Amino acid sequence: MSLLKKLRRSLSFNIIAAIVLVLVFFSAVVTTIGYISFIHALEKEYNETTFAICDTAASLFDADKLDEYLATKGQTQDYKQALRRMDNLCDKMNVSLIYVIQVDTSDYNSFTSILNSINPETTDYIRWEIGYKRQTTNDEYKEIYKRLYTKETSQEYILRTSHLNGAPPHITSLIPVKNSKDDVVGVLCVQRPLSALEAGRKPYLASVAASVVITSVLVAFFVVNFFSKQFTKPIRCIKDEAKRFSQEQTLGKRDKLTRLSKIDDIEILANSIEKMEQDTLSYIDNLTAATSEKERIGAELNVAKNIQENSIPNTFPAFPDKTQFDIYASMTPAKEVGGDFYDFFFIDDHHLGFTMADVSGKGVPAALFMMVTKILIKERSTISGGTPAEILEFVNSRICENNSSDMFVTVWFGILDIHTGTVTAANAGHDDPAVYRKDKGFSFFNTKHGLVIGALENCKYHNYEIHLKPGDKIFLYTDGVTEATNEHDELFTAKNLLKTLNTVCESSPEEILKEVKTGIDRFVGYVPQFDDLTMLCLEFKGDNGAPQKALHIQANTANLDEVNSFLCAYLEAVGCPHRAQMQIGLAAEEIFTNISNYAYAPDKGFADIRLDCEENAVSIVFEDSGVPYDPLKKEDPDITLSAGERQIGGLGIYMTKKLMDDVQYEYKDNKNILKLIKKF
Amino acid sequence: MDITKEINGSKMTVKINGRLDTNSAPELESEVMENIEGIEELVFDLSQMPYTSSAGLRVFLKAQKQMNKQGSMSVIGACEDVLEVFEITGFSDIINIA
Numbered sequence: 001m002s003l004l005k006k007l008r009r010s011l012s013f014n015i016i017a018a019i020v021l022v023l024v025f026f027s028a029v030v031t032t033i034g035y036i037s038f039i040h041a042l043e044k045e046y047n048e049t050t051f052a053i054c055d056t057a058a059s060l061f062d063a064d065k066l067d068e069y070l071a072t073k074g075q076t077q078d079y080k081q082a083l084r085r086m087d088n089l090c091d092k093m094n095v096s097l098i099y100v101i102q103v104d105t106s107d108y109n110s111f112t113s114i115l116n117s118i119n120p121e122t123t124d125y126i127r128w129e130i131g132y133k134r135q136t137t138n139d140e141y142k143e144i145y146k147r148l149y150t151k152e153t154s155q156e157y158i159l160r161t162s163h164l165n166g167a168p169p170h171i172t173s174l175i176p177v178k179n180s181k182d183d184v185v186g187v188l189c190v191q192r193p194l195s196a197l198e199a200g201r202k203p204y205l206a207s208v209a210a211s212v213v214i215t216s217v218l219v220a221f222f223v224v225n226f227f228s229k230q231f232t233k234p235i236r237c238i239k240d241e242a243k244r245f246s247q248e249q250t251l252g253k254r255d256k257l258t259r260l261s262k263i264d265d266i267e268i269l270a271n272s273i274e275k276m277e278q279d280t281l282s283y284i285d286n287l288t289a290a291t292s293e294k295e296r297i298g299a300e301l302n303v304a305k306n307i308q309e310n311s312i313p314n315t316f317p318a319f320p321d322k323t324q325f326d327i328y329a330s331m332t333p334a335k336e337v338g339g340d341f342y343d344f345f346f347i348d349d350h351h352l353g354f355t356m357a358d359v360s361g362k363g364v365p366a367a368l369f370m371m372v373t374k375i376l377i378k379e380r381s382t383i384s385g386g387t388p389a390e391i392l393e394f395v396n397s398r399i400c401e402n403n404s405s406d407m408f409v410t411v412w413f414g415i416l417d418i419h420t421g422t423v424t425a426a427n428a429g430h431d432d433p434a435v436y437r438k439d440k441g442f443s444f445f446n447t448k449h450g451l452v453i454g455a456l457e458n459c460k461y462h463n464y465e466i467h468l469k470p471g472d473k474i475f476l477y478t479d480g481v482t483e484a485t486n487e488h489d490e491l492f493t494a495k496n497l498l499k500t501l502n503t504v505c506e507s508s509p510e511e512i513l514k515e516v517k518t519g520i521d522r523f524v525g526y527v528p529q530f531d532d533l534t535m536l537c538l539e540f541k542g543d544n545g546a547p548q549k550a551l552h553i554q555a556n557t558a559n560l561d562e563v564n565s566f567l568c569a570y571l572e573a574v575g576c577p578h579r580a581q582m583q584i585g586l587a588a589e590e591i592f593t594n595i596s597n598y599a600y601a602p603d604k605g606f607a608d609i610r611l612d613c614e615e616n617a618v619s620i621v622f623e624d625s626g627v628p629y630d631p632l633k634k635e636d637p638d639i640t641l642s643a644g645e646r647q648i649g650g651l652g653i654y655m656t657k658k659l660m661d662d663v664q665y666e667y668k669d670n671k672n673i674l675k676l677i678k679k680f
Numbered sequence: 681m682d683i684t685k686e687i688n689g690s691k692m693t694v695k696i697n698g699r700l701d702t703n704s705a706p707e708l709e710s711e712v713m714e715n716i717e718g719i720e721e722l723v724f725d726l727s728q729m730p731y732t733s734s735a736g737l738r739v740f741l742k743a744q745k746q747m748n749k750q751g752s753m754s755v756i757g758a759c760e761d762v763l764e765v766f767e768i769t770g771f772s773d774i775i776n777i778a
Contacts, residue, residue, distance in 0.1 A: 557702050582731060582761050589733045593702045639770025643744045651769050652734040658768045 012224075012232045019223050020216075027212035034208050038200070043159055043171070046194060050173040051155055053089070054190050057098050060085040061115060063179045066102060066186055069114055074130040083115055090117040096170065097125055097191040100177060103145045109136050111145070114186060122193050148176040149184045161194065169194040234260035238273050245277050249284070252277065301336040301364075308337050308367055311374065313344060316510065324418040324543060325352065328509035329536035330517065332480075339366025339409075340478045340532035341374050345382065350550070350610065352418055353381045356430060356476035356536055357411040369407050373399065373453065377413060387669045388413045388426035389461040392453065396428070400457040408454035412476055414466070419550025420608055421468035421540045426461040428453045431482070431494075434501055435466060436473035442501040444494065445474075465606075467552060470542030473509065475501060477516075480531035484520045487527050492520055509537035555596040555607040555624060563592050563609065567620075574613040580680040583659040584620060587676055590652030591622050591631075599626025599672065617661070620676040629672060630665045632657075683711050690718060690751070695725040700736035709739045716743070720751030727757030732765055744775055754778050 007013045061069075061082035069079045090098050100115040113128035128134070136142045144156040158172040170193045177186035237260055241252050252274075260270045309331075316328055329342045339359030347353050355377055359366040376395040380386070386394070392413055399409075412433065414425035425433075429452035435445045450461040466474065477497070484492040500519040504512050513535050520533065543549050551566045553559050567588055571581045588609070595607045608623040631653045637646070639654075657663050662677040681698035694712060698704070716722070722743060726732075740755070747753035754776040758766065766772045 560701060560703055579761065586731070586733055586765070589701055593733075593735070640773070641770075643741060643774035644748055646741055646745075646774065648738050648741055649734075651737055655734055655765065655768055 011235060012228060015227050015232060016220070016224050019220050019227075023216035023220055027209070027216055030212055031205070031208050035201075035205065038204055039161060042194070042200070043161075046171045046192065047157055047173065050157070050171055050190055050192050051175070053093050053095060053098075053192070054155070054173050054175045054188055056093075057086060057089055057100075057190060058175065058177060058188050060089065061100070063177050063185055066100075066114055066177070066179075070102070070112065070131060079115075079130070083117065086115055086117040090119045091121075093192075094122065094195075095119060095190055095192045096123040098189070099128065100186050100188050102186045103136075103149065105149055108142045108145045108149075110134065111136060111187075122195075123191075144174055145187060148174060148187055151176070151184060159194075169198055230261045230263050231266060234263075234266045234270060238266075238270055241277075242273060245280075249281070251281060304364070304367065305333075305336045308333075308371070311371060312341055318344065319346075322418065324541055325416065326509050326539045326541065327352075327354065327536070328513055330513050330534070332517075332533040333362075334480070334530050334532050335363045337364060337367035338362060338532035338534075339370050340480065340534035341370045342476065342534055342536045343374055343378060344536070344538075345378055347381050347385065347415060350418055352416045353378070353413065354416065354476075354536065354538060355411060355413040356433075356478065356534065357409050358430065358478040358480075358532070358534070359409045360407050362530075362532065365405065365407065369405075369409060369454075373409050373411065377411070381415075385669065387463050388415055388424055389450075389463045390669065392426050392428050392450065392461045393459065396453045396459045396461075397457060399454045403454050408452040410452050414474075416468075416538065416540070417550060417552070417608065417610075418540075419543055419548070419610060420552035421470070421472065421542060422552045422606075422608065423466040423468060423474065424463050425466060426450065426463050428459075428461060431477060431479060433466075434475040434477075434498060435468075436475070436501070436505050438469065438471040441505050442473075442475065442498055444498070468540035470540060473505070473512070473537060473539045475512065476536040478532060478534045480529070480533040481516070481520065481535060483531060484524050484529060484533070485527060486524050492523050496523070509539050512537050549612065550608065550610040552606060552608050555592070555599060555605055555626075557593055557596045559596075560589060560592060563588060566609070567611070570611045570613075571618065574618065576613075576618055576678075577680050580618075580678055584618060584676070584678050587656040587659050587678075588620060588622075590656050591674060591676070594631065594652060595622065595624045595626065595672075598629065599624045617677055617679045620678070622674045622676075623671050625671055628667045630667070631674065632663060632665050681707070683708055685711060685715065687715065687719075690720040691723070692716075692719045692721070693723045693725060695727075696729040698729065700729055700732040700739075702733060702735040705733075705735035705739050708736070709742065712739065712743050713746075716746055716750075718750075719747075722747050722751070722753040724753075724755045725757055726755055726759070726762055729762060730759060732762055734769075737765070737769060737771060740771065740775060752776065 062078070065078065069076070072079065074080065074083070086098050089095070096119055098115070098117045099113060101111040101113050103111040110133060113132040113134070114130055116128040118125050118127045136145065140158065144158075147153045148156060154176065156174045160171070161169050163169065170191055172189060172191045174187055174189045176184040177188050179185050244252065258270070261267055312331065313329070318327055327344055329344070331338065331340055331342060333340070339362055340357065342354070342356050344352060344354035357370070357373060359369045359373070373395060376398055377391060380391050380394050392411060395411070410430040411428040412425065412430035414423045416423045427447060427449045429449050432444045432446050434442045436442045445466055447464050448462065451459045453459075468474065482492055482494045482497055496519070497516065500516050501512065504515040507515065516535060517533070548566060548570065551563065553562060564585055567585055568581065571584060576584070592607065592609075599605060599607075605624060605626055610621040610623070612619045634650070634653055636654050636657075637650045656676065660676045661679045664675045666673050681696065681700060681704035684695040684697065686693045692715060694708075696708065700708060712722075724740070744753050756778045758777060763772070763777070766775065766777065
């Protein structure tokens with residue numbers, strides 16, 4: 001940047017330049033006004049004096065004798081005396097010229113000189129002799145003559161304040177010459193040099209200019225000094241401090257900006273800058289603290305997210321050695337951690353517990369609540385067992401004990417018998433699952449819901465059963481799926497879910513979940529989602545290939561053949577000898593017939609038969625949910641009695657006990673469980 | 681299960697073809713009890729019956745009780761498995777097994 005450009009951008013230079021410009025302008029105005037006043041005063045003074053001289057000159061001759069003077073060509077004593085007196089006046093009054101003329105009133109273009117006095121000291125004019133005729137000098141004089149003759153005015157003057165055609169400044173005063181009849185007969189003119197003006201103007205101008213310059217310099221000095229001290233320097237100081245602060249971002253020297261100037265605005269600016277520095281620094285400190293706090297929370301949330309993700313089974317296939325079913329689940333929390341969860345776990349070798357739940361609210365509180373619920377369900381199921389309803393009742397009572405936050409959770413919990421395909425489930429206010437039946441597609445399995453968990457102590461839940469055949473599927477979800485929202489605020493809805501499910505119902509659980517997720521993503525577009533998205537799909541495959549190990553069947557003697565073939569197929573497969581097969585078949589018939597006839601009478605119900613084989617022993621377990629009945633408590637019939645004394649009946653249980661190696665009964669989870677063991 | 685019955689004067693021979701279980705026993709019961717009047721000798725041919733449950737035993741006991749009043753009853757051709765059932769239940773003591 002050149003020096004000029006730098007100067008033009010400098011505050012002090014600009015201020016000084018502005019002050020100097022203002023002062024110069026001010027001096028010019030003051031000088032001009034002074035000069036005009038000076039000229040005006042002089043002019044007035046000169047005018048009055050000159051007119052006085054005019055009047056004196058007019059009294060030196062007889063106006064009635066002008067024609068006579070002309071006729072005699074000034075040879076009379078009277079004329080000569082008048083001229084001498086006029087010369088005298090001219091000389092004494094230091095006047096350049098006095099003359100009396102007679103103007104040609106026809107056009108005022110010419111005049112005739114009558115009297116003419118010249119002061120040779122002040123002018124180099126040559127005296128006009130009497131009778132000398134000449135053209136009127138110019139139109140200005142012509143108009144003046146006319147006005148005087150017509151008595152329009154009684155005196156006229158022309159002022160020449162500057163040198164004109166070599167003549168120094170002068171004033172020319174003209175008055176009419178009137179005879180005794182008051183007629184205008186001529187014009188008397190006195191020309192007087194403006195010697196006082198000439199003499200006074202230069203010193204006057206010089207003194208005015210000098211005083212203005214001195215005043216300006218003094219004012220400029222004081223103003224510049226004042227500005228520099230109170231304005232420019234503080235501003236520069238503030239500028240430097242602001243520049244330093246923007247680079248270093250530290251507090252400046254203490255009191256550096258205090259008492260900089262006596263001007264309030266500058267003082268306030270300086271104080272504000274100082275306060276702003278402090279505020280900015282404290283703001284930066286706060287922001288740094290807040291940011292690091294945010295980072296810490298972010299890192300903690302990340303850990304929490306990992307803990308939550310790892311707390312639910314997320315490795316698939318989850319049970320590679322179990323061919324009876326295929327399960328797949330996914331959870332997409334809206335925030336780092338979510339309140340939705342799914343879970344599945346083996347309660348024993350034959351039962352898989354699986355659950356889907358949705359905690360009210362989102363984020364960390366929901367995640368904590370979710371963990372508690374999840375752990376309670378799983379631990380209660382695997383440690384103490386029980387039906388889903390009992391488990392949910394237990395979980396509800398535990399959560400209600402200390403639920404100060406008034407949160408709640410909707411839970412669907414089911415237990416799958418992996419051999420029979422029977423799902424026993426209870427629902428605490430959760431969305432009903434969709435169930436896929438081979439050749440029929442998905443449809444919702446609607447049941448009566450219990451109250452959400454955490455709402456009310458001593459809540460009762462009810463079990464219900466879903467019977468899955470090999471190839472059937474069950475799909476569980478949270479409302480994040482059906483309530484996914486698109487840009488028009490429309491919900492995905494259960495109807496759409498069902499439609500999407502049915503387009504891929506033949507696929508594996510993993511593919512079904514992926515397809516539903518894709519469908520939802522396509523539906524919502526770019527709209528961010530505010531609810532967790534959690535889904536689980538389980539496909540029951542049964543013991544296909546391997547001999548069926550379990551049978552869920554209506555307890556009716558009409559189904560005896562089916563029970564028998566189920567038994568035979570398994571026993572044959574495990575290499576059970578024919579004789580033992582027959583004995584097991586016999587015992588099974590007795591037990592199944594008993595269940596059919598008495599367990600649910602007069603209604604009908606189901607029985608579960610589960611087979612297992614270890615080494616050379618087969619176990620056959622019968623389960624029914626009928627009236628509690630322990631057949632082992634029944635007294636054995638007396639087989640020594642004669643035919644006449646023998647009771648008809650009561651032999652079935654007795655034969656079973658005799659034919660089997662062990663028979664155990666227990667009543668558990670509202671079920672009669674009878675276990676037969678036959679060695680071979 | 682099939683039932684073939686042969687009535688020769690006061691002797692009735694009932695041949696059971698197949699398993700005698702809860703479902704088939706009522707058929708045997710009605711078949712026997714409807715024709716038992718006037719019969720003095722009742723013979724069950726079990727050579728083609730591989731299996732009986734307590735429901736079958738009920739029928740045999742009921743028939744035995746009736747025959748005790750009007751004649752005699754015997755069982756022939758029972759296989760080993762069936763015999764075992766008779767043994768366990770003490771039926772071998774009250775039924776004449778040939």
